[in-house]
Amino acid sequence: MRGLPLSYIARNLWVRRVTTLLTAAGMALVVYVFATVLMMSEGIRATLVATGQPNNVMVLRRGAGAEINSGIAREQAAIVDSLPAIATDALGRRLLSKEPVVLNNLPKRGSGKPSNVTVRGTSEVGLELRPQVKLIEGRMFRAGSSEIIAGQAVTKGFQGASLGESMRFAGRDWTVVGVFDGGRTGFDSELWGDSEQMMQAFRRTAFSSVVFRLADADALDAVKAGLESDPRLTLEAKREVRFYEEQSEALAKFISILGTTLSVIFSIGAIVGAMITMFAAVASRIGEIGTLRALGFRRSAVLAAFLLESLLLSLAGGLVGLAAASFMQAVDISTTNFQTFAELAFQFRLTPQIALQTLVFALCMGFVGGFIPAWRAGRLKIVDCLREA
Numbered sequence: 001m002r003g004l005p006l007s008y009i010a011r012n013l014w015v016r017r018v019t020t021l022l023t024a025a026g027m028a029l030v031v032y033v034f035a036t037v038l039m040m041s042e043g044i045r046a047t048l049v050a051t052g053q054p055n056n057v058m059v060l061r062r063g064a065g066a067e068i069n070s071g072i073a074r075e076q077a078a079i080v081d082s083l084p085a086i087a088t089d090a091l092g093r094r095l096l097s098k099e100p101v102v103l104n105n106l107p108k109r110g111s112g113k114p115s116n117v118t119v120r121g122t123s124e125v126g127l128e129l130r131p132q133v134k135l136i137e138g139r140m141f142r143a144g145s146s147e148i149i150a151g152q153a154v155t156k157g158f159q160g161a162s163l164g165e166s167m168r169f170a171g172r173d174w175t176v177v178g179v180f181d182g183g184r185t186g187f188d189s190e191l192w193g194d195s196e197q198m199m200q201a202f203r204r205t206a207f208s209s210v211v212f213r214l215a216d217a218d219a220l221d222a223v224k225a226g227l228e229s230d231p232r233l234t235l236e237a238k239r240e241v242r243f244y245e246e247q248s249e250a251l252a253k254f255i256s257i258l259g260t261t262l263s264v265i266f267s268i269g270a271i272v273g274a275m276i277t278m279f280a281a282v283a284s285r286i287g288e289i290g291t292l293r294a295l296g297f298r299r300s301a302v303l304a305a306f307l308l309e310s311l312l313l314s315l316a317g318g319l320v321g322l323a324a325a326s327f328m329q330a331v332d333i334s335t336t337n338f339q340t341f342a343e344l345a346f347q348f349r350l351t352p353q354i355a356l357q358t359l360v361f362a363l364c365m366g367f368v369g370g371f372i373p374a375w376r377a378g379r380l381k382i383v384d385c386l387r388e389a
Helices: 006-015 017-049 074-081 124-128 152-157 195-201 217-229 240-284 286-294 299-330 352-379 382-388
Strands: 056-061 096-099 101-107 114-122 134-138 147-151 166-169 172-181 190-194 209-213 235-239 332-336 343-347
Touching (some): 017 240, 017 299, 017 343, 017 352, 056 217, 056 240, 074 096, 074 209, 096 114, 096 124, 114 195, 114 343, 147 152, 152 332, 152 343, 172 190, 190 195, 217 235, 235 240, 240 299, 240 352, 299 352
Parallel strands (some): 114 190
Antiparallel strands (some): 056 209, 056 235, 101 114, 134 172, 147 190, 166 172, 332 343
């Protein structure tokens, strides 16, 4: 079976370039929305997953879905601290951090509207457990003081969070002595201070979590079994990476489902536009179709040619929409994490998988919009075509 050359198909799109441009623009807009939603969902997931370290273990109260819902008594934290599987640093310190985590309502820069910020009590060991966190301004807070360091997303977004400024919460003034870069992780959206001072200021008697590094990365199962079988404890342990992955699931899934639903609704308009464009192409080229059939091209070749036109049209729109969406990677945005109810700063993220999904989505629009007009073109009889020409 002979098929029509690709150059002939592309030339027909160029001849109707105004209509082609308008239809492709409509498809590009839908593709842009679709790709942006997927990039947002992936950005949230990547930000939270990158927050964890594979060798770190997060210990929380059994059944707690987040650190703010967890409580670990000092006696229980001491038992965890006595585990033999915990790694030590060059100074011989055990790499374990007992941390209270609290939500605090602070005013945003510019608007002054309040928003939740995660306040974490930690220590120098806690900083060592997170190698992705680097101080970029100032210094580390001093133990036993009302000094704090701020993630750069907090510094940009909240009043009083810049280096040298003061913030008032939990009944006292806190001085920002350092700003840290969390490496595009969830830590960028946190305030850190001395663990014991945070416990006193917020009148806490229990830690929220205990984080430690395993001396042997494969020892997690033994550690979990030991903690869960100890009758003195009601705790559960999981890898830090897995914990933060779970934190991202609810929000990322919600955004993905909502955005995909809206994209599908919007795509109906783009499909109708493509269908109208292809029906118009068939109507204006009836004589040409008759000539092609008279020259020996079969119905299937004509159908394939018109369907390929529609697919090329949608591919052009898909590439334009994807290119426009890629610029969103330069945008910083924040939202509320459903698990913690704290503000989370993240960036849109474009991956090869998202690019492939986006182009497949665009081609599906082109196929659905172009199949019926292409089928009609293939069903036209030679005599009818030549009579109407």
